[in-house]
Structures are given as C-alpha cells and as structure tokens.
Amino acid sequence: MNMREAAAQLYRTAVSTEIREVTWVIPTVQSIHIVAIAVVLGSAIVTDLRLAGVLATDETPRTVVRRHLPWMWGALLVLLATGIIMAVGEPNRVLMNNVFWLKMSLVLFAFVLTLLFRLPILNPEFRIEHGRWAKMVKPMAWASLLIWIAVVYCGRWIAYAI
Amino acid sequence: MTWNDFLESVSNSALGTAIREGATTFAWIEGTHVLMVTTVLGTIAIVDLRLLGYPAHRRGAKQLIKDMLPFTWGAFVLAVITGLALFASNALNYWDSNPFRWKMIALFLAGLNMAVFHLTAYRRIAEWDDLLPPPIMARVAGITSLGLWILVAFLGRWIGFSAPMV
Numbered sequence: 489m490n491m492r493e494a495a496a497q498l499y500r501t502a503v504s505t506e507i508r509e510v511t512w513v514i515p516t517v518q519s520i521h522i523v524a525i526a527v528v529l530g531s532a533i534v535t536d537l538r539l540a541g542v543l544a545t546d547e548t549p550r551t552v553v554r555r556h557l558p559w560m561w562g563a564l565l566v567l568l569a570t571g572i573i574m575a576v577g578e579p580n581r582v583l584m585n586n587v588f589w590l591k592m593s594l595v596l597f598a599f600v601l602t603l604l605f606r607l608p609i610l611n612p613e614f615r616i617e618h619g620r621w622a623k624m625v626k627p628m629a630w631a632s633l634l635i636w637i638a639v640v641y642c643g644r645w646i647a648y649a650i
Numbered sequence: 651m652t653w654n655d656f657l658e659s660v661s662n663s664a665l666g667t668a669i670r671e672g673a674t675t676f677a678w679i680e681g682t683h684v685l686m687v688t689t690v691l692g693t694i695a696i697v698d699l700r701l702l703g704y705p706a707h708r709r710g711a712k713q714l715i716k717d718m719l720p721f722t723w724g725a726f727v728l729a730v731i732t733g734l735a736l737f738a739s740n741a742l743n744y745w746d747s748n749p750f751r752w753k754m755i756a757l758f759l760a761g762l763n764m765a766v767f768h769l770t771a772y773r774r775i776a777e778w779d780d781l782l783p784p785p786i787m788a789r790v791a792g793i794t795s796l797g798l799w800i801l802v803a804f805l806g807r808w809i810g811f812s813a814p815m816v
Contacts, residue, residue, distance in 0.1 A: 643684075
C-alpha cells in the first residue's frame, strides 16, 4: 500500500470524517498547535541565545537549559498530538504534501540537534569548553534557531502547497 | 468618504493590490506574521509565568523582564507591520470578520494590562524582585496577559475559518 492509498483509506475512516465534519475541531486543534509553537520558540530563543553567548550570560548554560528544556519537550509532544489529529482529519492535505514532509525532516533535524547539544549540558560534570564539539556549540545554536524558524514557515506553507 | 469607502481604497491601493495578487506575497507575509505572533506569545509567557510565581532561568523578575522584553517588542512591531499589510490586502472583509474584531479588542486589552502593570507594580519591582510568590497585582497582570495573548492566537487562527473569509 502506498501513501496515496493509505491516505485515501484514512480519509474514509469514521475518526477522520468526524474530525473534518465537526466544524470547531480543526480550527481549535490548529490553535493549540500554534500556542505550542510559541512555547517551543520561547524555549528555543532563550536556550539557543544563551548557548550563542548573547542572552543571560550571567547564568550558567546548565541553569538555562535545565529550566527551559522540559517546556520544549512538553510542547513538542503537544505538537505531535495535535499534528496527528490534523493528519488523520485531512490525510490528503497533510500526507500527500511535499512541504509537510520537508517540515517533518526539519523537525527531526532540530530534534536531533537539541538532543545532541542540550542533553550533555544537563550533566553537572560536563564542561562545554572541554566537550568534543566545543567549537560547534555556538554555530549549532544559531542553526537550531534558524531551523525552527524554517519549520514555522513550512507549517504555514502546507496550506499553499496542496 | 464613508468608512467602507476608506477600507475599499486601502484594499485597492498599490500595497493592498500587490499583496493580494502576488503569487506568494501573502503567504510569506502571513508566515512572518505567525512567526512574530508566536514569538511574542512565547517570550511573554516566560515573563507572565514569572509574574505568576514560576521562576525561569533566573530568580529576579526585573532582570528576566530585561532579558525577554527586547524580543517581545521586536516581534510585536513586526507582527503589527505584517498584520497591517495582511489587512490592507482585504480590508473590507477583515473588518467584517468577528474574530478579527475580537482579536483587535484582545490586543488593546493586552496593551492596557501591560501599561497598568508598568505604571503600578513594576514601579515597585525592587520590593518584590525575588519574592515568590509575587504580590497580587503582579500575579493578576501575569495571568491576564497570558490569557489575552493566548486568546489573540486563537482568534487569529479563527479568522481564516469564519465568515467572510470562509
């Protein structure tokens, strides 16, 4: 079964139909998706700019990351859940859309970057300057921000790429 | 000239027409608008949560506000500029939209709430800078701000799903 057939089958399910036909579901789920994006951006701005050496440099990277990373994980979960509801409700618009898959690749990339460059910082023994990737920390922090921004634009463009 | 005539002239202006008729112009401006609104909400939430008694990456409220506000203001200015551009592309219909009108009211109330906070509790921030929980006026300002800005996000999304846009 290819993606087209899978999307068509999904479209015919009761769940998919219900999501589409109850008028307030999709706008509300999208709105929650947008609020969760705001949480990710807030966390990303603070943690990425701290690692880039621009913001709150009087606080240790560990303090900043420790406080904001859980919010990012939580918001990413909400984004996944609301995203699944939207994909189930409108499988053709989402699953048959190149921009959506580009967005998913970028999200995966940002997620992996976050894992690689944030989790070690939570360890109190870890010293950023002595880590193997010390020189990469700043550029990767800026890259992370840019990737999240690209994700936001992709998200909006899904509607225009159908 | 009536108000509707004015809105129509805005729509028919060079700017309004360019945005409405450009192949991808509206989409890029809209994408930027969404990015800016979510940045405002995300950065202001950090301050509002602190006002509610949930410390961010530092305990002091004043320095946290100093950390975050440049981003909030910068994003807000760009949100207004892109918002005006979007409005110009279809002024009459946006004006007729109920979610749009309520969004403008929510924005105004959010601004009012911020002004009140800055003229009252914020003036005495030295007294409660690292106090947890903060005084009641700060907590009221925080929850009001958070509630209104989340409402702004919801109403903004609903514009596209309500008459006359749909």
